[in-house]
Amino acid sequence: xxxxxxxxxxxxxxxxxxxxxxxxxxxxxxxxxxxxxxxxxxxxxxxxxxxxxxxxxxxxxxxxxxxxxxxxxxxxxxxxxxxxxxxxxxx
Amino acid sequence: xxxxxxxxxxxxxxxxxxxxxxxxxxxxxxxxxxxxxxxxxxxxxxxxxxxxxxxxxxxxxxxxxxxxxxxxxxxxxxxxxxxxxxxxxxxxxxxxxxxxxxxxxxxxxxxxxxxxxxxxxxxxxxxxxxxxxxxxxxxxxxxxxxx
Numbered sequence: 001x002x003x004x005x006x007x008x009x010x011x012x013x014x015x016x017x018x019x020x021x022x023x024x025x026x027x028x029x030x031x032x033x034x035x036x037x038x039x040x041x042x043x044x045x046x047x048x049x050x051x052x053x054x055x056x057x058x059x060x061x062x063x064x065x066x067x068x069x070x071x072x073x074x075x076x077x078x079x080x081x082x083x084x085x086x087x088x089x090x091x
Numbered sequence: 092x093x094x095x096x097x098x099x100x101x102x103x104x105x106x107x108x109x110x111x112x113x114x115x116x117x118x119x120x121x122x123x124x125x126x127x128x129x130x131x132x133x134x135x136x137x138x139x140x141x142x143x144x145x146x147x148x149x150x151x152x153x154x155x156x157x158x159x160x161x162x163x164x165x166x167x168x169x170x171x172x173x174x175x176x177x178x179x180x181x182x183x184x185x186x187x188x189x190x191x192x193x194x195x196x197x198x199x200x201x202x203x204x205x206x207x208x209x210x211x212x213x214x215x216x217x218x219x220x221x222x223x224x225x226x227x228x229x230x231x232x233x234x235x236x237x238x
Contacts, residue, residue, distance in 0.1 A: 012140040019136040033101045036214050040146040040221075043122070043133050047114050072139070073131050 004079035011072040018065040022049040025056055098208030102178060103201035106185035109193065113186030119179050122151050123158070144236040146221035150175055168235070171217055 022045050027035030029052070038045035046065065053059040106112050118133075125132040137145040153172035157165035165172045184196055204210040224232050 009140070012134070012136065015134070016136040016140040031099075033099060033211055033214055034104065036218060037101065037105075040214070040217055041150075042136055042145065042147070043118055044115070046133075047111065047118065051111060051114075069134065072134055076131060076134070 002079055004075050008072055008075035008079050011068045011075060015065060015068045015072060018061055018068070019045060021061065022046075022058065022065070025049075025052075025058065029056070098205055098211050100201045100204035101210035101214050102181065103197055103204055103210070106181060106193075106197045106200055109186060112182040116179055116183040116186050119154075119175075119182075123155055126151055126155055138236040142233070142236055143225075144221075144232050146217050149235045154179075170220060171213075174213060 019042055023035065023038050026038040026045055026048055030038075030048075034048075038048065046062075046069075049058060049062050049065070053062045105115070122132045132151065135145050135148055137143060138148050149169040150171060153165045153168035154175050156162075156168060157172045157176060181196070181200060185193055188196060
């Protein structure tokens with residue numbers, strides 16, 4: 001595994017942790033069905049997080065998540081083949 | 092007369108928020124565009140880190156295949172692709188329509204959802220579909236997670 005792939009994995013892990021935190025807030029604020037929707041589609045959770053960042057005081061968390069996503073995409077592009085084998089997914 | 096509330100609406104709640112509906116449709120178009128251009132799109136945090144596809148993984152690829160008219164590939168990738176197309180069309184309508192027709196659209200969707208429970212059933216059905224695919228077609232699901 002090259003260093004870019006390793007870093008991409010770490011950013012992915014950070015992204016997953018923040019996704020779970022925001023998803024919990026989504027469940028708490030919007031109920032089970034919208035929470036499931038957020039679980040199904042992480043983009044929805046991301047959009048909802050930004051739309052409610054001020055109210056829920058999670059602006060910094062959302063900034064970190066956004067940075068991690070961008071960094072992850074860049075690292076995956078740099079990582080090339082090996083990273084591509086691990087990352088792949090477009091929802 | 093009090094309104095009958097047999098089932099909670101899901102989609103209507105999304106459509107009620109014009110900004111949210113607009114952003115969802117814009118993001119979907121952007122995601123599909125990136126995929127068509129061969130560029131990296133939204134990385135699913137679940138599949139990316141755990142290697143297990145989330146319930147929505149494959150939906151963009153399936154929707155793009157559907158847009159190309161390749162029904163077989165679309166349904167093989169994700170059976171919810173036609174549902175997503177309908178939902179996105181409704182979101183685009185809710186984001187773009189003027190106030191009165193938008194209110195009528197949201198009202199109609201909410202009424203259908205309350206009477207039939209379609210929104211809740213489709214949402215829960217997607218989780219069941221995902222679990223079934225994980226259990227009965229794990230190899231295909233892993234291929235899906237790898238892109």
